[in-house]
Amino acid sequence: xxxxxAGRAIEVNEEGYLKDFKQWSPEVAKEIAKEANLDLTPRHxxxxxxxxxxxxxxxxxxxxxVGKSGVVDIKEFYELFxxxxxxxxxxxxxxxxxxxxx
Amino acid sequence: xxxxxxxxxxxxxxxxNENVLLDKNFKGEVKKMMIILSKATLExxxxxxxxxxxxxxxxxxxxxxxxxxxxxxxxxxxxxxLHVATVGNPAMHMPTxxxxxxxxxxxxxxxxxxxxxxxxxxxxxEFLEIMSQSGVKIWxxxxxxxxxxxxxxDLIDEVDGVITVGxxxxxxxxxxxxxxxx
Numbered sequence: 001x002x003x004x005x006a007g008r009a010i011e012v013n014e015e016g017y018l019k020d021f022k023q024w025s026p027e028v029a030k031e032i033a034k035e036a037n038l039d040l041t042p043r044h045x046x047x048x049x050x051x052x053x054x055x056x057x058x059x060x061x062x063x064x065x066v067g068k069s070g071v072v073d074i075k076e077f078y079e080l081f082x083x084x085x086x087x088x089x090x091x092x093x094x095x096x097x098x099x100x101x102x
Numbered sequence: 103x104x105x106x107x108x109x110x111x112x113x114x115x116x117x118x119n120e121n122v123l124l125d126k127n128f129k130g131e132v133k134k135m136m137i138i139l140s141k142a143t144l145e146x147x148x149x150x151x152x153x154x155x156x157x158x159x160x161x162x163x164x165x166x167x168x169x170x171x172x173x174x175x176x177x178x179x180x181x182x183x184l185h186v187a188t189v190g191n192p193a194m195h196m197p198t199x200x201x202x203x204x205x206x207x208x209x210x211x212x213x214x215x216x217x218x219x220x221x222x223x224x225x226x227x228e229f230l231e232i233m234s235q236s237g238v239k240i241w242x243x244x245x246x247x248x249x250x251x252x253x254x255x256d257l258i259d260e261v262d263g264v265i266t267v268g269x270x271x272x273x274x275x276x277x278x279x280x281x282x283x284x
Binding site: 065078082100 | 155160222232
């Protein structure tokens with residue numbers, strides 16, 4: 001379905017995740033983050049960049065992986081993206097929700 | 103979430119039904135998981151850990167209460183030697199005699215750990231670190247500690263405290279809190 005984000009029509013699924021990563025932009029990210037009550041800082045963007053790189057290389061994401069990434073530790077990850085960090089950060093990053101239980 | 107406190111006539115305690123009626127925003131969401139772990143077999147320990155971590159990944163609070171044999175999972179000297187149950191475990195689909203052969207338990211454990219690694223499931227020690235960093239509260243049961251003669255120093259650093267079951271019940275107060283026993 002289509003949703004107007006940052007003034008553009010973006011294709012999202014029922015949960016609000018971008019269907020087409022090419023439609024992502026930092027402005028779109030900011031809007032999605034605002035819906036989740038998040039103010040994006042450069043630190044957020046660093047993590048988002050890491051997540052997008054994993055998506056591009058088709059590496060499956062998990063909390064464990066993020067914690068070992070060297071980009072952010074799990075404690076900070078939960079501080080940056082409270083309430084389901086993997087779910088929230090991937091939505092903001094414009095990539096699909098990971099199907100991981102860990 | 104706004105609630106109005108109304109004192110019922112007989113006691114000062116609000117019944118949960120009154121609470122729910124007053125909090126129009128509460129729709130029955132799971133807000134907190136309180137998980138009691140009483141066993142030390144690998145399958146039970148991982149069940150508790152995945153439930154707790156899974157809750158955190160959904161933005162649900164989680165607290166773990168380690169009691170009886172569950173304490174082994176947070177005991178520095180024991181947590182790396184947890185095994186899968188091969189005897190008295192019909193789910194293994196293994197004849198009892200076979201399950202009791204020396205080395206079988208270690209072998210079954212080794213096989214299970216291999217499969218766990220394939221699905222990116224961390225070892226117990228790492229899993230506890232991940233959970234602690236994710237905000238899972240880790241409690242040791244005082245009664246079990248006394249019974250097994252464990253000291254606080256025997257337990258991993260991530261333990262938030264040694265408490266009683268009563269303390270754990272009090273921590274479970276609140277709308278949307280669920281409790282599990284493993």
